[in-house]
Amino acid sequence: xLHTIIQSKKNExxxxxxxxxxxxxxxxxxxxQLRDTQIEAIETYLFLKIxxxxxxxWQLFSEGFFKHGTDLNKLNINQAAREYLEKHVNAQxxxxxxxxxxxxxxxxxxxxxxxxDHPETLDYDRIIRAIFYNVSYADYLMSLPMGAGKTFLxxxxxxxxxxxxxxxxxxxxxxxxxxxxxPSGLKSSIIPSLRTIQNFDPxxxxxxxxxxxxxxxxxxxxxxxxxxxxxSNKARNPNAxxxxxxxxxxxxxxxxxxxxxxxxxxxxxxxxxxxxxxxxEKDTTNDLKRLFGQIPNMSILxxxxxxxxxxxxxxxxxxxxWQSKGNITTVLGFSGTPYLSSAETIPVGDFAFKFAQITNTxxxxxxxxxxxxxxxxxxxxxxESLDRLQIIEQGIRDFDGQYxxxxxxxxxxxxxxxxxxxIEVLEEEIYPFLTGTMQIDPSEILKYHGGNATYKLPKENExxxxxxxxxxxxxQYILLVQVGKEGWDCPSLTGVVLSxxxxxxxxxxxxxxxxxxxxxxxxxxxxALIWLNKENAQTLNDQLKKEQETSIQExxxxxxxPITDLVMRVSRMDYLNLPTVDxxxxxxxxxxxxxxxxxQTAAKLKKLRTNxxxxxxxxxxxxxxxxxxxxxxxxxxxxxxxxxANFNQWxxxxxxESLSTLGLDALLPYESTLKAIFQSIxxxxxxxxxxxxxxxxxxxxxKIRLAFVTSRELETKKEVxxxxxxxxxxxxxxxxxxxxxxxxxxxxxAKILSLDPHGVAVERSEAEILQAYDMxxxxxLDSNPAMAAWVPTLDAFRxxxxxxxxxxxxxxxxxxxxxxxxxxxxxxxxxQRALALEEFKQRGLEIYYNGERGLxxxxxxxxxxxxxxWKNIGKYTADFxxxxxxxxxxxxxxxxxxxxxxxxxxxxxxxxxxxxxxxTFIEENKANFGYKRFDFLYLExxxxxxxxxxxxxxxxxxxxxx
Numbered sequence: 001x002l003h004t005i006i007q008s009k010k011n012e013x014x015x016x017x018x019x020x021x022x023x024x025x026x027x028x029x030x031x032x033q034l035r036d037t038q039i040e041a042i043e044t045y046l047f048l049k050i051x052x053x054x055x056x057x058w059q060l061f062s063e064g065f066f067k068h069g070t071d072l073n074k075l076n077i078n079q080a081a082r083e084y085l086e087k088h089v090n091a092q093x094x095x096x097x098x099x100x101x102x103x104x105x106x107x108x109x110x111x112x113x114x115x116x117d118h119p120e121t122l123d124y125d126r127i128i129r130a131i132f133y134n135v136s137y138a139d140y141l142m143s144l145p146m147g148a149g150k151t152f153l154x155x156x157x158x159x160x161x162x163x164x165x166x167x168x169x170x171x172x173x174x175x176x177x178x179x180x181x182x183p184s185g186l187k188s189s190i191i192p193s194l195r196t197i198q199n200f201d202p203x204x205x206x207x208x209x210x211x212x213x214x215x216x217x218x219x220x221x222x223x224x225x226x227x228x229x230x231x232s233n234k235a236r237n238p239n240a241x242x243x244x245x246x247x248x249x250x251x252x253x254x255x256x257x258x259x260x261x262x263x264x265x266x267x268x269x270x271x272x273x274x275x276x277x278x279x280x281e282k283d284t285t286n287d288l289k290r291l292f293g294q295i296p297n298m299s300i301l302x303x304x305x306x307x308x309x310x311x312x313x314x315x316x317x318x319x320x321x322w323q324s325k326g327n328i329t330t331v332l333g334f335s336g337t338p339y340l341s342s343a344e345t346i347p348v349g350d351f352a353f354k355f356a357q358i359t360n361t362x363x364x365x366x367x368x369x370x371x372x373x374x375x376x377x378x379x380x381x382x383x384e385s386l387d388r389l390q391i392i393e394q395g396i397r398d399f400d401g402q403y404x405x406x407x408x409x410x411x412x413x414x415x416x417x418x419x420x421x422x423i424e425v426l427e428e429e430i431y432p433f434l435t436g437t438m439q440i441d442p443s444e445i446l447k448y449h450g451g452n453a454t455y456k457l458p459k460e461n462e463x464x465x466x467x468x469x470x471x472x473x474x475x476q477y478i479l480l481v482q483v484g485k486e487g488w489d490c491p492s493l494t495g496v497v498l499s500x501x502x503x504x505x506x507x508x509x510x511x512x513x514x515x516x517x518x519x520x521x522x523x524x525x526x527x528a529l530i531w532l533n534k535e536n537a538q539t540l541n542d543q544l545k546k547e548q549e550t551s552i553q554e555x556x557x558x559x560x561x562p563i564t565d566l567v568m569r570v571s572r573m574d575y576l577n578l579p580t581v582d583x584x585x586x587x588x589x590x591x592x593x594x595x596x597x598x599x600q601t602a603a604k605l606k607k608l609r610t611n612x613x614x615x616x617x618x619x620x621x622x623x624x625x626x627x628x629x630x631x632x633x634x635x636x637x638x639x640x641x642x643x644x645a646n647f648n649q650w651x652x653x654x655x656x657e658s659l660s661t662l663g664l665d666a667l668l669p670y671e672s673t674l675k676a677i678f679q680s681i682x683x684x685x686x687x688x689x690x691x692x693x694x695x696x697x698x699x700x701x702x703k704i705r706l707a708f709v710t711s712r713e714l715e716t717k718k719e720v721x722x723x724x725x726x727x728x729x730x731x732x733x734x735x736x737x738x739x740x741x742x743x744x745x746x747x748x749x750a751k752i753l754s755l756d757p758h759g760v761a762v763e764r765s766e767a768e769i770l771q772a773y774d775m776x777x778x779x780x781l782d783s784n785p786a787m788a789a790w791v792p793t794l795d796a797f798r799x800x801x802x803x804x805x806x807x808x809x810x811x812x813x814x815x816x817x818x819x820x821x822x823x824x825x826x827x828x829x830x831x832q833r834a835l836a837l838e839e840f841k842q843r844g845l846e847i848y849y850n851g852e853r854g855l856x857x858x859x860x861x862x863x864x865x866x867x868x869x870w871k872n873i874g875k876y877t878a879d880f881x882x883x884x885x886x887x888x889x890x891x892x893x894x895x896x897x898x899x900x901x902x903x904x905x906x907x908x909x910x911x912x913x914x915x916x917x918x919x920t921f922i923e924e925n926k927a928n929f930g931y932k933r934f935d936f937l938y939l940e941x942x943x944x945x946x947x948x949x950x951x952x953x954x955x956x957x958x959x960x961x962x
Contacts, residue, residue, distance in 0.1 A: 002057070003143075003364045004730045005066045005100075008571065010047040012757075021046055024206075033204035035374060037365040038153045041142050042205070044363045045157055045332075048140060049164075054173035054330060057139065057360055058132040061097070062125055064089040068096045068574045074888035077116045084119040091115060091124050101573065101580060101726030101857075108353045122348065130346045131359050133316070137323050138330040141360050143338040145367040146511060147375050147491075147518035150334045154180065154301055155200035157332065161299060162214050162252055163206050175299035175329040177253040179292060181315065182303050197254065217252035224258060243291040250295060289318075293325040302333045336511060337547050338364065356546075367514070367548045369734050371558045373566070375517040376494070376528040380552045382537040383499075385698040387643065388425075389433050391499040392418055395531035396438065396477065399495045402529065404476075408492055409521040411471030416495030416529070417478045417515060419485075420449075421502040426479050427455045437642065440477060449481035468492070485511055491518040495529040498536040509536055510543040525560055549732050549854070566735040567742060570749075571816050573728050575756045578815050578848070579889050580724040581858045581881070584928045586920065588863055588870045589717045604707035605673045608700070612680050615696045615703075641693040645682040647675065654701045662708055674704070716870040718863075720924050725857035727881065728815050732854050741821040743828050748806045749817045755810065770794075809835045812846045819849045826941040827851065827879055827899050833949050834882065834897075839956045843884060847897075851879040862916045876913045884960050895959055896936045897952070914938060935959045 013019050025046075028039055052060050060066065072082050072092070085092040098112035106112055115122065132139070144150050158178050165174040180197075198220045202211035223239040239257075246253050292298070300319060322328050338361045343354035371377055381398065383391045399416045406414035420426040431447060434440045448465045451457055465483075467473050469490045478484075478493075485508050493516045498504060504512040513536075516528040532540060537552065544550050651674065655662050667674060681695040691697060736742070744752070777791050813835060821828035827849070834840055834847050850856045860876045880897035896917065900910070917936045926932045937955045939948045 002061075002066065002097075002359065003361050004571075005068070005097075006044060006047070006362050008574070009066065010044050011570070013047050013051050014043060018051075020050060027207060028205050031204050033201070034152070034156065035149055037144055037148050037370070037373075038156065040365070041144065041153055041363045042156055042160065045140070045142075046160070048138070048362060049173050049330075054138045056132070056135060056137055057362075058125075058129045058135075061093055061132070062090040062128050064093045066097070067093050068100075070096055070574075070577070071888075074577065076887055076889050081116045081119045085115075088119075088124070090128065091119060091122070094124050094128060101728070101730070106580075106724075110351050111348060111353055114348060114351070127346065127348060131355070133344075133360065135316075135320070135331075137319075137328050139333075139360050140330070140362045141333040141335060141338055141358050143335055143358075143361050143364045145336045145365065145370045145375070146514050148336075148365060148370050150303070150336075151197065151489075152200055154303075154334065155197040156205045157301075158197065158218075158254060158299075159200070159202040159205055159211075159214055161329075162217070163210055165251075165297065166210075166214065166217075172297065172329065174297075176251045176297035177295050178255070178299050178301060179295075180254065180256040180301045180303065182256065182258055214252065218254065219246070219250075219252055220254045220256075222256045224256075240288055240291060243288065243295070247291070247294055253295070289321070293322050293327065296327050297329050298322070298327050299330045299332065300328065302331065333358075333360075336367075336514075337543075339547050364731070366550075366734060367544075368550050368554065368558065371517065371555070372560060372735075374519045374522075374560070376519065376526040377558050377560060378514075378517060378528045378530050378555050380513075380530045380532065380537070380540070380556055382532055382534060382552070384534050385696050386533070386693070388499045388533075389429070389437075390643075390693065391531060391533055392430060392433070392497055393438060395495065395497040395499070395529070396434075396440075398531065399529055402527075403494050406494065410492075412469055412473070412492035412520070413476060414494035415468060415476050415478055415490070415492055416497065417480055417484060417493055418497045418499070419503040419512060420479060420481045421500060423449050423452050423455050423481050426481055430479060434477060434479075444475060445477045445479065446475040447479045448483060450483075484515060488515060489518070490515070491520040493518070494527075495531070497531045499531070499533055501533070501535040501539075503536070506539055507543075509539045510547065513540055549729075567738050567746075567818065568735050569733050569816055569818065570753065571728060571730045571733055572752075572756065573726075573730060573815055576811065576815055576846075577888055578727060579885070579891050580726050581891055581894065582722070582724050583858075583860075583934070584720045584925050585723045585861055586863055586870075586924065587719050587721050587861075588872065589719075590715070599708055599710045601670065601707045602673070605670055605677075605704065608703050608707065609673055609677050609680070612677065612695070612700070615700050616692075616694045641683075641685075641690045643691045643693075645678070645689040645691045647678050650678055654704055657701065658705050662705055666708055677704075715868075718870055720928065722928075725859070727848050727850060727856055727858055729855055729857055733816055736820045737822075739820075739822045741825055741828055742818040743821055743831070744806045744814070744818055748804060751804075751807055752810045752814065752817060755807070805832075805836065812840075813848060815848050816855075820852060821849075824899070824901070826901070829945065830897070830899050830939060830948065830952070831880065833945070834880075834952060837949070837953055837956065839953050839960075840882075843956070843960050845882055845884055845956070845960065847880055847882045849879070850881050851877060853877060860917065860921060862913045863920070864912050864916065873912050873916070874909065876917065882956070893932075893960060894934055895955065896934060898936070898938045899941070900938070901941050932959075 014022065014025065019025075025039070025043060028034060028042065034042075048054070048060075052065060055063075055065075067089070070092075072085055075082070077085075085095055095112055095115045098108040098115065099106045101107070111127075142150070142153065144153070158175075161175045161178075164171065165176050168174070169176075198218075202215050205211075206214065221242045223242060243255065300322075302315075319328065319331055335358070338358040339356050340358060343356040344359070345352050345354050367375075381395075383394060386394065395418075396416065399414075403414035403416075408414070418430060420430055426447060426449060431445065434445060435442050446461065446464050446468070447457060448461055449455075449457065464473065464475060465478075468475060468478065469492050484490075485504050496513055496516045498509065498512065513530050513532070516530065520526060541552050544552065544555070651664060651667055655664055655667070677700065681692055681697060681700065682689045683692050684690075773794055781791070813831070819828070819831070821831075831847060831849065840847070850858055856877060858878065858881065860878075862873050862876050863870045864873045865871075878896045879899050882895040882897055883891045884893045886892040898914075914936075922932070922934050922936060925934050935955065937952065939951060941948075943951075
């Protein structure tokens, strides 16, 4: 989306001599008080404020501010479209945007095709305005994950705006005053954290004496008094009194306001949520609406802006109203999840396209990077076949085993939050279970909810909740209903339990699960624990995939990496104009065929009874096979359980879960065998039967139902489908841990990036180098003769101005910088040798590393033919792709290069994938393209280097010989 383009443009600006705030940004970095993500967000903000002149995003877009610089003459489009795009910068900007790669091809392929086919028929500014919600003011969204420091980022931006406004009061780009809007449902947890703006030290972002001066000027008010009555007058409205007291010309005023309950009730909306201003406009007693409209040069900061419901629509219209008064400088939103609850549809002629991501996201920082840098490293455990109380019990026992005596450096103790679906469940089930069955001291438990007609909480509980992150708090088990899902700032929270669907809203499982990841002690390997039932785990995995391009499996493998050891990486896709890889993928569908008439129920049940121990383990949770979580086992010795068991009810449950495919009458002939199974998975406890939690009852019940089903065989159907894949999913390009196998090195990376704006690197002759050296030396001496000692030697200057092999090949590889060959020096060596081959250079070939999982869309689905059927044998990601172009925007041929260690030579899975690639994949693509488009070469590091190079050279000569 747009944030990747902005990031690239922003980096160019910061490194250019045009950047007027480079010294200020250097000061912030050298101060070392803010995280990298906060500094990057500040850089982006200042870039849009200064270089972008605080213009609305749609206007910057339409003016070509975000254009890639695509050479239209190199694109395979008709001449009429090319001429139209050359003359209309808004059309070219939208075309550039629509055709940017998104991992599966182009971002909006229908739109890019429509522009090429009928460029003169589209209303480009209307489409661009619609993409950015038709707002006429600067409206930006910063997306940082929970715990990244959004509140301090707000404070830093407030002080920076005031700094520039104080130096240039007439500059409308920078605000004099600020309104921080908070969703009403989050008021109790967010407003206390926003008070920390008052504690922010402005010297972290501004030098003295400016920092101290602005600190004295800042006035901070939270408008959280009792409900404001409509048509109330200022004299009896305490919130309005605070606003009125600062008029007519405040400077440095910050209001934190409950958005829906305080602001929106000052407006009238009709049934279609349209703002009605006729009578309201004449009413001088309608206080907050009118008073906020009188505050000059005001920026609006909206926390947790992704709450996109009817109130969000109202809030947008309220902001539009204030904008009509001419006093809004910027609207700046903050969110950890920049996605809409339902995708935004934008019609264009006879088709439409959709965006699920909030399109005005100008900065995005991934959760995975935050965990590697500063958040706690989570272990996510998925409980299967356990009920609510069993999951809570196992979660608490796991927490106690790891963190019961944990005390952080600030004196706080570790805590675990157990979220409950409603107050009755908390009061009647969970709290009695903790104090009774688990015998937890009630003084260590905190109940916190809003109360209802039956259950009220003492006021002390709210104070305890506010004090949880203080050393004085002894509360360790926190029971919550409808609070603490997001915005809750409690770094000492170390565990979360979501035992049932509905413990939090389904669209907030990610935010709620991550409550326990906030950092406490810097530069330490902090960990956290998350326990989920199967449904919540599936939801979390889906949200991680959609919003963060990651998974539970990846989260479980993350560890913190020191910031100083991280290397940022940069995309060169736009510079290289690297096309997508068009190819044909095999698709296999399966259909069940019933084979046997007799299900052989008796034999299957007898076998199940004999093998019951295989369904028993030392744990009552199992790692979800879907999630591939390998850390979900907790040892439990002996029989364990507390759920009452009844044979008839057990049979009934088995039938009920069959969805009417199995009746109780069908079980009668096998009663004795079923009773024997039931006896094995239960035990006597104080005179009653209870289920033994060591057995996976769900799997056993499923096996019983399957015993009554006739065996079936799968029939497969094969088809070949076209695909277009980008070699780099730019939004997944993250920082990596520094290691010796990053290639190219730092110096070459910097050199390549400095040369890219000027095109191809050219070797300078000795005469040119001598001439340039003399000019440089004379310029230094002319400016200051005392600097003669600083003039470099001729040899040093020559070394700086001669091209290394890497620089000379910069346009034949490196679609991102640097490549990470941490796992294989052999891969790095073969890349270097390929670039040096004469056959490679003469044919104008390019080679791109494709082997880093998650960064490429070119992934091949592999299948093996077994008899009459096709079996899926997994995905294959090539190490390298050597490509040949005939047109700038089309790949003509591609050699798939695999470089592996000798250990893979006999790996049966790789052998089958290799066979599929060498036969079916190549043949199917040849048949569909009409020529041999792909070839495959496997090189093994057990061979000597010269042999591998000869094999590569031979295959290049053979395959690319037209």
